[in-house]
Amino acid sequence: MARLVMKFGGTSVADIERIGVVARHVKREIDAGHEVAVVVSAMSGRTDQLVAWCREASMLHDAREYDAVIASGEQVTAGLLAIVLEGIGINARSWQGWQLPILTSNVHGSARILDINGAELIKRFRERKEVAVVTGFQGINKETGRITTLGRGGSDTSAVAVAAAIQADRCDIYTDVDGVYTTDPRVVPRAQRLEKVSFEEMLELASLGAKVLQVRSVELGMVHKVRIFVRSSFERPEDIDPHGTPPGTLICDEEDIVEQQVVTGIAFSKDEAQIAVRHVPDKPGIAAAIFGPLADASVNVDMIVQNVSSDGATTDLTFTVPASEYQRSIDVLGKAKSAIGFARLDGATDVAKISVIGIGMRSHAGVAAQAFKALASRNINIRAITTSEIKFSVLIDAAYTELAVRTLHSLYGLDK
């Protein structure tokens, strides 16, 4: 007997027929003797419709009202799934965010979950064998009593938070892929599914472009030690052996991974832009003069490289920003030109960041050096480098992205 959270996204609950498939997935676990809480998103397309109405209503809509409107989507799905479950003989009840309650911060539209009391759900698992169907993506602000939402993809976070609250043995995220891969299979057909990946690695993989899971859900899993299992929602419930090990990727604590690879995966992002600030005075405080105004403008700066001064008087400072914030960054720096005292700004938007991730790097030296050598042998120029304990990233010309990813994927033995 285990206690499970099962999370289903919008395409899995797009109509009553698919909600029926979800119900049969739940039945499989109940029949196997497990206790189950289900977390659901809104029916596919429904949130988009509600968002469109809010925008039509007013371009400057009140975030509290926006949340009240769009939170209705998950309420519909939760009620419908409870009805379908009861129709196939399973005790179930829906729980809206405010009913549990799921307490959140007051930042409407991107609230953070603060607390969930799981006692009532556990009581009902035991006394009534009742499945809890919980609305994802939403909660309630304790002080104001208003409905809050967690932002796009927030249902993943809801699922992990509910799992923590009920001390679930596992949080199953049913999604349109059957797990986390060593890299994007569209770029490297020989990419392999990872059986297990640590929270730390998944955080790097998720934030660097593997769009399987919301980053915050992984953070929450790491903090509360919730084992997250990413698996396919396309398998027929009847084809799954409830006592077997289905295909998928388990995101878990580092200690639970016995055979650690040096490199776990290769992530990449083309949504990058590089800015070079040329000939700035080489003196203390210059970094603050450049990055202060950017921080004030809420620009996310990454991959900072300060060249060694050749003349002892001026130097170049380069860094990357998300491509969507490129123009704004140029504008901000242009306004601060006299304060910073640079000669000119150079920029490039046709760049890509390739990241190599692996917990094993901690104990293996020379992992990055192998990459630099392999890329050089392909004549791929490295524009910038950053490293951390379990990953390193290189910035290259975007045209070489696929070649670089395939080269590194082979280099570290990740090909099937």
Next chain:
Amino acid sequence: MARLVMKFGGTSVADIERIGVVARHVKREIDAGHEVAVVVSAMSGRTDQLVAWCREASMLHDAREYDAVIASGEQVTAGLLAIVLEGIGINARSWQGWQLPILTSNVHGSARILDINGAELIKRFRERKEVAVVTGFQGINKETGRITTLGRGGSDTSAVAVAAAIQADRCDIYTDVDGVYTTDPRVVPRAQRLEKVSFEEMLELASLGAKVLQVRSVELGMVHKVRIFVRSSFERPEDIDPHGTPPGTLICDEEDIVEQQVVTGIAFSKDEAQIAVRHVPDKPGIAAAIFGPLADASVNVDMIVQNVSSDGATTDLTFTVPASEYQRSIDVLGKAKSAIGFARLDGATDVAKISVIGIGMRSHAGVAAQAFKALASRNINIRAITTSEIKFSVLIDAAYTELAVRTLHSLYGLDK
């Protein structure tokens, strides 16, 4: 300065454009210095969609989950209207049934409102000049914390209940007609709009087929002395003089109606069926033997006529039931045939009930006699009669419905 409740139904909030018209109606009242709570229904067609999903999910759906699903419709409208109001510079916030809270009984799908605390709304009227946008049709059960709904047309009742809770001066029901008429204008083109009608009369008019207002909203208005004003939602907000008297019908206390008519209106219903139980023993307890089983089967019996026995041994007993319950009634009585001891059952479904309503009847004798005479002169046969203090009804062949309504409308001087 007055305090108003404004209620808008589904067609008035069918899309963002129409919600914009509603907002301008609200703005007109705010600009005139009034305090306003708005009660809204779901966008037209939305509730039908949600109900269809519940039915598709399971024919035997849990009423609590059904309520959770369909209550989402009003939540969307309330949020959107609040957004539109703020967009035109009016402070507003939405209130879902559980937020106020609107406490109801536990009968899911047709709950009754038990209590609403209006103090917070009144505080916000005063301190923030804030418009309250309240979801109609729903509330929360205090014991279980589950969302309840009030049944079709329940938003009228919500509006009157909110008006009572905030001691509103008037509850304006915006609808697709501009008031209550002396009879159905499709049958009698010369029907007139009533300026005022008493709660008691409106109850009779509403329950007898004038589908302007939900009956329970009128009952609630009568108990809490809430003046209800039925008016058109089709007038452009800009065409209405906020200080004038717009077209409409005020439903109010009898004392507020200075010039009382003897007859206020003529209602009719073709959804009737008559059943005659022939040759039952003429002895005590026979009515109980017949109506007991019908009551057990929840059949609404109306217009009971027991003929005087001609032979002293047996008699005929006739009564009406709603046409939709006719076959079930025949079945119930068939099963009880030996217990009742009747000879046979005769039935007719092509009958209509014509009702003449007027508070003035209390003090005027012979009002009904005039009708009988007029109908006889038209060769309309009366199959049954019932009377009460402020109305009488006659059952006739359905074919004569329009002729009878027109005849009585003229007879009592209601033609324009």
